[in-house]
Amino acid sequence: MIKSQEIISKLPYSKPFLFVDEIIHIDENGVEGSFTFDENLDFYKGHFEHNPVTPGVILTETMAQIGLVCLGIFILDNNFNKNTSIALTSVNMEFIKPVFPNEKVTVFSEKIYFRFGKLKCKVSMKNENSVVVCTGEIAGMVV
Amino acid sequence: MNKEETLLQLRNIVKPYINNEEAFENFTEDTDFITDLNINSANLVDIILDVEDHFKIHIDNESMEKMIDVKSTLEIIETKLAKKR
Numbered sequence: 001m002i003k004s005q006e007i008i009s010k011l012p013y014s015k016p017f018l019f020v021d022e023i024i025h026i027d028e029n030g031v032e033g034s035f036t037f038d039e040n041l042d043f044y045k046g047h048f049e050h051n052p053v054t055p056g057v058i059l060t061e062t063m064a065q066i067g068l069v070c071l072g073i074f075i076l077d078n079n080f081n082k083n084t085s086i087a088l089t090s091v092n093m094e095f096i097k098p099v100f101p102n103e104k105v106t107v108f109s110e111k112i113y114f115r116f117g118k119l120k121c122k123v124s125m126k127n128e129n130s131v132v133v134c135t136g137e138i139a140g141m142v143v
Numbered sequence: 144m145n146k147e148e149t150l151l152q153l154r155n156i157v158k159p160y161i162n163n164e165e166a167f168e169n170f171t172e173d174t175d176f177i178t179d180l181n182i183n184s185a186n187l188v189d190i191i192l193d194v195e196d197h198f199k200i201h202i203d204n205e206s207m208e209k210m211i212d213v214k215s216t217l218e219i220i221e222t223k224l225a226k227k228r
Contacts, residue, residue: 089185116207118188141185 007073010080011065016042019062026074030110030121033066039101054099059125059134060091067109067123068140075114076142087143089118093136097127104128109138117142144224149217156193160186175212187211198224 004023011020024032037054044052068088073080099105105125112120120139127133154170161167162181166174176182182190191202191210200223202210210216 089183113192115192116188116204118185139185141188143184 007070010073011069012082012086013065017061019058019065020070023066023070024106026070028075028111030108031067031071031074032106032108033070034104034106035062035066036104037099037101041101044101052101054101054103056093056095056134059095059099059105060093060138062105063093063107063109063123063125063134063136064088064091064138064140066107067121068119068138071109071111071121072114072119072140072142075111075119085143086140088138088140090139091136093134093138095134097131097133099125099127099133105133112137146217146221149220150213152197153194153213153216153220156197157182157190160190170213172214172217173212176216177211194220200224200227 004026007023007026008020011018019035020033021035022033024034026032039052043055043058047053047055069086072086076084105127107123107125109121109123112122118139118141120137123138124135125133150172157170157176157180158167160182163179166179174180176187176190187210191207194200194216195202198220200220202219202223206219210219
């Protein structure tokens with residue numbers, strides 16, 4: 001079984017577009033991981049002007065990186081390497097609470113299916129008070 | 144179940160995923176999921192999973208790779224259903 005740190009090192013992202021700090025738990029059916037939004041992240045300068053709020057697309061990306069890509073790497077195990085290309089194929093998300101700079105969030109993802117190279121998951125994100133901030137479904141594929 | 148019925152049922156399964164209404168109106172055996180209906184490979188996976196649920200069959204990787212048009216999909220459904228009997 002590959003370890004959490006090994007999965008993070010295999011992620012095809014780097015700063016300022018890596019949104020995974022830690023994998024708390026992972027098995028073939030799901031994953032739980034966390035990320036803290038540094039207040040110096042570039043997008044806060046413009047979203048919104050003088051009123052920084054984490055954009056929904058960034059929350060979606062965080063859910064995808066933890067909930068879909070980390071789990072995908074775990075499931076694919078040795079079949080995933082630096083030449084593997086992956087693509088996001090669909091998202092359906094509801095945003096419930098805002099996430100502000102310096103907030104730590106935890107993503108929970110549950111596999112719906114992994115078939116024919118496509119992984120679809122039910123995901124939710126909670127803030128430090130364990131309040132759900134967004135929830136939905138995300139799917140991606142090995143292409 | 145005859146071929147016409149299977150075709151009609153497949154048409155209903157495919158309906159939520161199409162991106163070309165005009166081509167869907169002329170849904171025949173010669174319709175190609177990707178080139179005619181503009182369905183992407185991710186939605187093609189969902190169609191195959193819906194086919195499995197609807198017809199209560201299991202589609203393996205080898206069969207899946209052939210299911211890119213209506214004709215080959217009907218053939219695979221019929222083969223799988225025949226094996227069940």
